Amino acid sequence: MRNVVLYLLLALLVLGCEKESGLTSKIELEDLYAIKDDPSDPVKHRVYELYSKYGIPVYFNDTIGKIFVKKDVTGKDVYRYETLDLSWGFTSYSQLKYSYEYMTDPDEQLTALGIIEEYLELAAKPLHPFNFFVTKSAKTIDIKDEEKIYKEGEYKIHFRTVLMTGDWTESQITSLPNEMMREMVKNKITNYKDLLAAFNSVSDRVWYGKSWAKLDPHWYDYVETTDKPSYYFSPSALSDTWYAINEFEPEELEEFRAALRLAMGQFGFVAGGQSSLYTPGDNEKDLVSYISEMLNRSRDEFIELWGESPLVMAKYEILYHIVADELGVKL
Template sequence: MRTKLLYIIGLWGCLSLFGCGDDDNLSPSDLDGDWYVLTDSEDPLDHLRYTVYQTYGIPVFYNDTIGSQNRGVDYTGLPIIYYEVLNPNYSIESSTEYAKYELSYDRETIIVGVEFIRDEVFPRLVSSKLYPRSFLLVNKLTLNASGSSSYQHEECAYRGMMTSCVSLVEEIGEMTDAEIKRMACEIAAEEYTTYLMENSYSLLETFLNVCRAEVTSVNLYALALTSSSTPPYVDDLEEYGFLSYNKETQYSVSSKRVTTVGERADVVDYVTEVLMEDDEAFETEYGSYEYVMKKYELMKTAMENLKAALK
């Protein structure tokens, strides 16, 4: 038994030595390159993208196929080409097609879109911790886009794990200054909200508690309201402290049916308004709604605290 044990130990030692020798000759496969690194180009659009990347370290894409790689040949001798494709719907937990988009092929308007990201969006993000992994400029963006959904809606921005989609690229050049400012704030709000929800949720507690427990004893978030519900349907959701309704469910004034937004959408709405930095205009529109004004002030405080922590 002792002899057998010594034999096993000796064999294990030899195998370990051979294994270590193999490790010395290991080298990276280069099969997983960094697809998010941009290189300079003589092409005006791609050179502009490179300068933005040099400044912020974040790529702005206009094509969802962001790279390819030859990975040898298959058993028939045909080349194996791998394509890296941005997927705004990528998630560890789900493969549902929530966001659907149409690309733009108008390079002149795409240049305007890249300049918009550079001049209007990045300056509103006070820290690199708020940056997405990349931006993808698209012409049209539809959310809640699965084939079984009856309530799809178009938006200007969507934050995914792989990229943040920015829509309306072919319309930016024709927008007014006010429209450009609001769109930039809506895009930036997606980034702030993601950071707040994932890393600084405690800053939102007081804000969220207004609709969780203060307006009524019922948590109002993502709640279907009808004429017979508790609390009941109201024509103006601002009475309950909301700036918008859930676009992914039925909304009918005639049948008095609406669903309130969830917490994340509510945060996006208010962060957008805070980023607009126009207290007078906000009070003019919402000054008669007690809970809206209270939540606005609470979100201003939350954003001030977040920006201070990020500096």
């Protein structure tokens, strides 16, 4: 009798486990993020083409799918809705509340997909995000109820998602892929803490945020041998949009810029601060200027322009190892 009771208990236990397993959903996250084709819809078809080529989904809504959980006591299906959580950062959870104005116009959506495709073609695979989320605008509210609005072509790189907002100007459509790549490189570089510390240690801490002329009493000596105003001798002269560029003959401008690079390079800087009369304000601003200069030039071009400045080249080699060797960016 005792054995019979034991067998009955075992049978009930097995049946209970089978019943429970029937209520349990096997969640396949890869299926959840997979994109299905819809040839009748130009936007969905383009999204599918990008997904097929790069393996990266693009969303125009933060609710990306639903997962079956179980049936309730009345027999109705119960689902859990999966949404994009942008509060996760590279090192923390921000606890921001997000709200969105969704992008619904097909023409705007196709413009967004064009920008994204150009970025994916431009950026090496280590710089590809897990997904893109495109909205008309977005708003965040922090724990102090302070708001921030993202709109008119702004973007923000999150831990897994690149958030983009619409209403792009023609110039933004052209420049955004390169701009986003620079920002992505900057975010990725922060993972290489030892190398970044080495970069930050090259230029003396006291050189940041200082007047060029105060750091170097002979700063304007070069200009004294020309007929140009002394204030021309500043990092602004390195820009192709500099207002005074037409006042120079080509060879004269080249010599002027070469002298300027040597003057800046003695401190290990390739750009100025907010005011061109000052050095970069801190290490982060210095890093951003290097990333921009590196991505705009080949390695040979960079060495040709800055190769006579040992501190600049020391910083460049540190970043080159990260950007080219680790992140796979072709320079």
